[in-house]
Amino acid sequence: MAVSHRLFRLFSPFTPAKNNLSSFLIRSLSSSSPHGPSLDPEIDLKEAAAELEKSSSPSSSPSWTKGRNFHWVFLGCPGVGKGTYASRLSTLLGVPHIATGDLVREELSSSGLLSSQLKELVNHGKLVPDEFIISLLSKRLEAGKEKGESGYILDGFPRTVTQAEILEGVINVDLVINLKLKEEALLAKCLGRRICSECGANYNVACIDIKGGDGDDRMYMPPLLPPPKCESKLITRADDTEEVVKERLRVYNKMTQPVEEFYRKRGKLLEFELPGGIPQSWPKLLRALHLEDDKQSAIA
């Protein structure tokens, strides 16, 4: 039996508590999932959306720069820099950066059968089942809501049209930033990625220099090297090998690219082509978002 089916069987008995975010996300999933039995066929997405509207903070501000109830999503291929820019915006806007990849990796660090089955998927560049990711994200959003979080920047979710439909049914996403980068740079950026095993900070040892030509500008991305305190603690993600990155790029094109179209049709997609490294891209991204960062020269 395929790993994803075995995992679905592990998750399908999940019975969420009533009247909370997890409950609505999971019940929405069960009524829309094309590949699994329904947990509660009487609940539909509209009902979930209406209930959530009552229970969550208001999010209908027409301007994405108003207030702190940002519900933003980052899309983009592996290695494009979603984590880097989502985390900078999260600091600037004072809303949490929620990366489903981080939630998955935390889960993988626990032992047990489920964790080893998930590891098999992640380390082969496959997506984990929608049920699992919805369950993880729901728990994270619930915990945030209890702490008074009233907005967030999602990174790595949604990654399938099913996930996007579910999210759209329960939350009013204001803006989807679709980061783009020359394909030649993506693989090099994933292979150069390093993480500090102690503080979790991300670095990149790749020095990318793509010659211009045919109307294209030269693209230079200097390495993002660690400070001395992290230098000896750097690790590489198990899924950042050449073979697995190529598979992740293939999976992105097949499963996640349709999500771009999903948001384009709804007028929520902001396409942003990264012109180079952080010093060039960050100010340009801020301008595209009509944001200002007083400290930008210090942190670029």
Ligand SMILES: Nc1ncnc2c1ncn2[C@@H]1O[C@H](COP(=O)(O)OP(=O)(O)O)[C@@H](O)[C@H]1O
């Ligand atoms: N929304 C999601 N749906 C399914 N799987 C996910 C999702 N988010 C993260 N994952 C799993 O976690 C892995 C790592 O995610 P992430 O850190 O976002 O990687 P990337 O650098 O490829 O964008 C993915 O390859 C996938 O296995």
